Amino acid sequence: MLVNNFLLLGAVLFCIGVYGVIARKNAVMVLMSIELILNSVNLNFIAFSALHGNIDGNTMALFIIGVAAAEVGVGLAMVLLIYRNRKSISLDELSEMKG
């Protein structure tokens, strides 16, 4: 197998995730797009780990999985808090900090 197969798949998923972060207005959908981005990075780590026969890529992928789980937990707690206070999770309406 070519290593580029996996790297290009990771690039495609990354770009789709970036489009989702830019285009979506619902906060939960933005978090889902961030998950896409993190998974594409993980795919690259595992591909390089297999290419070089080095175990560090697997270790880093496990760390990323752990950090992503923490990020989703805190992110969804914040979304729930915003929804409880404002009855909306549209990112357009959160503009109090705009200068």
Add this chain to the structure above:
Amino acid sequence: MSAVILAADDIQVAQNIGFGIIAAVMVVGALKVVTSKNVVHAALALVLVLSGAAAQYILLGAEFVGVSQVMVYVGAVMVLFLFGVMLTRAKLGKETDLDQPKAWVGIPVALLMLGVLGWVLIDGFGDERLPADASPKAVVEISDSILGPSLVPFLALTFVLVAAVIGGIVLARKD
């Protein structure tokens, strides 16, 4: 991309076909995640992408990461997402205001980034092959790496997880 796949099919035909099928499912699922008008459908498409990623990890010989992916992402994170959808949106079905008014701005950004990334990858790695005799990594190697050279990042990750648990409880608590 199909040309890249075809260029490699003189060896390991089965692996390449498997990769192609899983990759197609993942790309279609990812497009569904970012374009679907239904939040629950987007979450289910995300399950497809995450499971496909786990399958790719197993194809690359990283079984432990693949199993962890299934348990953490497909198991825990998706339940969190579905709870988030349930608690923030009472109504099910199609929604009209999921996208920004100027969502099309994302398309040229994503295409430009894909072009640059694809050019760099094809230029840099060309037809470099993965080692054909790659045996699955033993779990003991991963644990030696985590508890040896990567011990400090591992301890930092444990603090991050504790902070996330406490922060999640504090943020979501009603008082």
